[in-house]
Amino acid sequence: MSQTSRSRAAVILAAGKGTRMKSSLPKVMHPVGGRPMVDWSVDLARKAGCAKIVVVCQPSQGLLIEHVASLSGDIQVAFQDPPMGTGHAVRCAADALAGFQGDLVVLYGDSPLVPTDAIEELFASLEEGATVGVLGFDTRDPGLYGRLITSGHGELEAIVEAREATPEQLLVTLCNSGVMAAGADDMFRLLEKVTNDNAKGEYYLTDLVGLARGEGKRCQAVRCGEEDLIGCDSKADLAEAEAIFQARRRREALDGGVTLIAPDTVFFAYDTVIEPDVVIEPNVVFGPGVTVRSGAQIRAFSHLEGAQVGQFASVGPFARLRPGAVLDQAAFVGNFVEVKNVHMAEGAKASHLSYLGDGEIGAGANIGAGTIFCNYDGFFKYRTTIGDGAFIGSNSALVAPVTVGEGAIVGSGSVVTKDVAAGALAVARGRQVEREGWATAFREKMTAKKAETKRG
Template identity: 40%
Template sequence: MGHNVSLHVIVLAAGHGTRMRSKTPKVMHTLAGFPLVEHALLAAKNLKATSTTLVVSPTLLSSVAPLQEKDRALNLAVQQEANGTAGAVLATKDILSHAQGVVLILFADTPLVRPQVLSALVSTLLADPKRALTVLALEAPNHPHYGRVILEPEHPERVARIVEVKNATPEEEALSLCNAGLMAVRCEHLFELLSPVTPNTLTKELYLTDIVALARKAGLSVGWEKADFTDAMGINTRKELATAEIIMQARLREKALDQGVMMVDPTTTYLSLDTTFGADVTLYPHVYFGRGVTLGDETQVHSFSHLEGATLEKGVSVGPYARLRPGTHLKDGARVGNFVELKATTLGANSKVNHLTYLGDSTVGGNCNIGAGTITCNYDGQTKHKTHIEDDVFVGSNSTLIAPLHLGRGAYVGAGSILTQNVAPGALALSRVPQKEIPGAALRLKARLSLKKESS
């Protein structure tokens, strides 16, 4: 972060999010492939926080449990009662009561804030030893929900108070400088300022913003840092989530283009927060990346392809109209063509699966050709089974490979075969009904059908 001070991050995620009109908790809705709450946790990680504490409601515990399993250092605090933002921060007292340095308070539903904005918020706090806290503000004229930031008339670098919009006078509501919610507070002041907060007379909630006036009353100053609306934008509705996705995608595309990725039509390319690129990657229009995709040097992804949890090595070509599901690994020079789906499959170097094929739970060696219409039957209704294909194997079109199955090196599978047994290296495997030809039968059949049609 660049500051010689311990940083403790609190992420508030206990809100119900009723305006999302969803059974899914608001903070678990995804943005660029990741739940909103993970964006806030990633921000803490990027700032090299000494500790991170996630505040949740009791009903959200099961939803966030995987996050703690992934990061054992993550603290969880439970806000037992929905009593406002100050109540949420107070829920961390047992964890942070002896912390030293700075507490940075983030909101899980504000995922667009960038690390440089948070770093500036902390810098503004540390710039004045008498400053107890700093708040993040933004220009949002006539906003119906954001509280208004009231500055000291003689010291506009200081905040006098924050008033919630529902409690604002008409003059205060007309102000355009609004509260983004995020704060940086010196550890030694945080809980002593929270202790005297009383429930709001209208909502009966404990407002975190009340500590601004309490700090001034204690003779401490309150600073502020201004952010762009896109950084401070909160998400409370589906419409706002869709807007945030547009903003995030624009950022991710710009970053990829700056790294040298060739996007034929950037506006139709959808990236995940963790999509990574090698050199000279080309993306054609209408490509979607889910989580966990890595593209090596000189890869090409053609139009209308969907990739998730896949690794593409150097010189790989995918699509158009291809789907790569989690666990797919394409080695150097491999090709996956149109209407091909791969799941938990490794495709060896310079191997080709060009048309109308499904490979699941499979390992394919190098220099193989998998013909059009080939499928691996990997599921028997109870268990997944694996197909192993060694190097230099040719599988003819419209073949059905019933797993578990092993095709030895250099084997050849004739078109239309249904295989249930392993094939030895260098062997030719055929499994089809012998062709039968009946002379004149076509003419007799046509005559019979024509007579039937005339009589009906």
């Protein structure tokens, strides 16, 4: 936001029941790109410089209310009960914005892909003299969308609902998104004049354009891409929005120097950071909170969330990095290895079939196949520390809290319950016992018994 701009605020409409979602989860809490849709709208408002944000909910949406309260920053909740249209929803935010002097934008909690540039254009239209700015999109199939009727230079003359449009107006392809901006004083003043004299008995935000025009004020239409303005009322809409988001992130990754062997099989989160010269094989999923540094390789069928992967490190195939996993430069996590809240230092390796939870693995240490960090006693979590250059033999269980010192070796099949000194060998398993001829005698005995059973 420029220094000459007026103060900005946002009202995010999120009180819709979302019955078409067929879910107990509030509609705007369904995720796109790994975060709830309402968070996308909150983030959009922040990026557009909105100092105040009000989310309009229903009192029954406890999960949504708790989630909004958990978000950082100046976010307030206003209640709409019962719901009586979009105009009524915005009016419900009036008390939360009492005394605010500046420009106000109305966003929707189920529209996760609206770009910041479009909101900046809306605010710019107000600074250039418009009383109301409306975000619209062109589409080949306008269907039942309301039409934005414009004159030269995008001046908005009216919003006409499809059912009330003339045949000529139905040919208009510029449609209403519902996103609207106006000075806060103008918006709430005009909302006082909105009536519910319509088939649904609701108060419509779109009436503000006609009311402003009736006062001789100018209104402005701002164009945006159709995909940017997708609203998600159903699981099918949600899947479409996810597909749009993923396609964009894949293109961004490719344009940024990332190698995607099979782009359509790789899935990103909203905050995934992948540096140039990373190679990502097919069927990889990135949950929230992942950073992968240049030169790393993420091999096929791996799942990463809340993890940091250093330069030239290798993950997978079939690996899982959970929150708190940190791989330093050239660390190696192989197939069927799960890492959770463990820092693997430079060159550390866990090549296959291991669970590593809560601990530290020193530089150059080697973790053998089948190793388990036994980090949980049913009540609390404990840490395992492996020193630089240590070697953990295959099929070992390290019962935390435990430390294996620098350069130490743990023999295969050991259950380690005590600290191992640096440079020492620890073997913690039963002594091997051999009984000569026992196996031969056992087979002969059992073979005879089986034959006797069959004769009987």
